[in-house]
Structures are given as C-alpha cells and as structure tokens.
Amino acid sequence: MTILHHPGDDLVLGYAAGSLAESWSIAIAAHLTYCPICRLKVEAAENVGGSLLGGLDAEAMAPSALDLLLTQIKGVEQNEPEKPRASIKESSPSKQLSILPSALQSYIGNDVDALPWQRLKNDVFQYLIETNDYEAKARILRIKAGRPVPSHGHRGRELTLVLSGSFEDELSKFSTGDLQDVAEETVHKPVAASGDGCICLAVKDAPLQFKELIPRILQPVLNI
C-alpha cells in the first residue's frame, strides 16, 4: 500500500503540538496507521515539544510535591511493554479483522456493519461521531459505487480519509489510507469508485452557527 495523499503539514504539527481539535485529530491519528511518512513527521514535531518543554522556566512545585508523588506510586504496578497483536497476514482467514484503525474503534467500535447508519440522499449513509469539540464535525460515510461523495465544495476545510474501497475526483484516485485535504476555495466532485463503493471518515469545519448556538443534541437531526 502506497499512500499518495497526506494531510497538510499544519495539521500534522497541530496534532503533535496537541493544539488541534479532537475531530481533526481523529482523522490524523487514523491516517498515521497507514502512513509511515506522516508518522515520521509527527515524531519530528514531537521533538519540538520536548525541546520547548525542557526550555521552559521552572514553576516551583509545592514543598510536599515529591513526597506526595512517591506516596502515590506506592503499589502502582508498571505496565508490561505492549506486544504486537496479530496482523492481517498472521490471523486466520476465517477471522475477519476490522477495517477500522484503533483510533476510530475507540469511538465507534470495530464493526461498521453494526453502526446505526442514517440514510442521506443518493444512497449515501452516514454515522456522526460524537466528540467534545465544537470546531469541527466528524462522520463516517458509506457510499455506493458511482455515487458522489457528499458535501465537497462547501466553505471551510474538509478531510476525507478512505477506510475501505476508493473514490476518484477529476484529478486523482484515493484508496485506503489516503487522506484528501480540501481547502476552502476548491470545488471538486468526487465519486465512489466501482466495486464495493467506499467507506470513509469525513471531517469538516462545523458551520459557525453550530459551533455557538445549536445544542449538540440537535445536530444529528439536522444532518450536518
């Protein structure tokens, strides 16, 4: 698998810095599963954080801080180093592995077929992912072959990460692990490629009024 489409460096940096909102971060973390190139960038950027942290002026800790800490770790077991789990190749063919990277599984479980999909027009199905940020919205889309990927060309930024299948626009094809990073001014008309269609994670700027005015509970009803 060769990843051809990556998020912009500003997102990679924001993710490493910890200043990127949760919904965008889900797309970045999921993309990292498929993309050694971006993992390397995140590691490089985290060193910026380490360097700046080490250079901060010290804030004196309370005099009792060390004693308190040593009391707290009393009896705290150290975790075993983690071991690799079975990869796709090693696991038996009968055992179906989830198509979802763990960053996503922690939000929506491991079975896309079991999601309570909501039908939009054009036979596109969506499932909204619940997050704690108001800046952006994340959802999973399931698109039949040949059907358009919804909501491209709206104002604001949009990330679309392919989880299974592929989609194409006028210029290129996006396959599993590819992340399309669409800036404000672009308008394209991507469609799910032939075959089984496409399942993807889409994250976009929340419309301004939703960030501030609409109670979160209403949002699923409004299909944003």
Add this chain to the structure above:
Amino acid sequence: MAPAQEVSPDTRSDNDLLLSIAVTQCREAFSTLFQRLGPRVKAYMMKVGASPDVAEEITQETFVSVWRKARQFDQRKSSAVTWIFTIARNRRIDRLRKERRPALDPYDPLLVPNKIPTPLEELEQSSIVKNVTASIEKLPVDQRDVVHLSFIEGLSHQEISDRLKTPLGTIKSRLRLSFEKLRLSLGDSQ
C-alpha cells in the same frame, strides 16, 4: 576528598534515569527526574491558564503515568524529554481542554510498517532534541513565536491568527517554513 555525607547531584541523563525507573523501579531516579522536569511540566500546564494548584495536580498525574508507562519508553524512538512531553500533552488535552486524544496504536494490526530505517531512527535520540533546540533558536522571531504559541500555549492556528492579528494563511506558512527547517536539521528532506 569530599566529606562522605555530601551527596553529589545525580548527573545521569534524563534517558538513563528513565531507563533505571523502567528496569529497576528506582525511586531515586524517579525523584531526580521529577525534580528536574516536574517544575517544567507545571509551567507547561500554567501556560494554558491552569491555576498553580490545578497545574500541580496534573503534573502529579503526568508523573504517575511516567512511572506506570516507563517500560514502554523506547530510547531508540524518542528521547526522555520528548516522551514526557507527549504524556503531559495528552493529560493537558484531557484535563484542561476536556477533549479526548485520538492516538495511534503502534500495535494496530492495520499498521503499515516503515519500510526503511528513517533518518530519525539513525540519529541518536538525545542529539535529535539538541539539533531541534538549536534549529528553533535559529528561527526568525515571527516563526519561533508561532511554534511556541502552538506547542506551549496550545493555541489552534485560528487562535494564533486572532491573537497576533495576522491572517490565518500567514500563520500556516510560518509554521510550514519553521517545520521545513526543523526537519532539514534532522536530515529529513522528504
């Protein structure tokens, strides 16, 4: 000769301290590491507006995690201070931003492994942080400022743009330029 009761300061590197925490559960190494970096983690928490008390509390939590996860520290992959930064960063998102931190699982069965050793893997991790520090110091002030606002003050790029009254596009291009220079200093030209 120095009198026997005089305790010499622990001069071990952060990495060595972290390794003896992992290998021998050494509480002395842990204490030294906390005294060295705890006050900086506290400062980091206060930079996003945590009160001294709350910052102190989250610093404690950060170091309990450091103790618990010490055996997962891989000195081929990161330096101690960078590793502790990532733990502190995740605590800060969780406690102060009240968001979750979606993380990569390095053992995800879907993980696509690195094909070739990366430039970062070939460099000594401790020298990486030194290179990065030197490279940050060499950045023009406007680029260094946005890096600091993003990593330490935790501002989103839009918030940086508002704070500096500078267009978002300019903020992003400053970040991009600074990142390119930093990666060049690490021998990564991709």
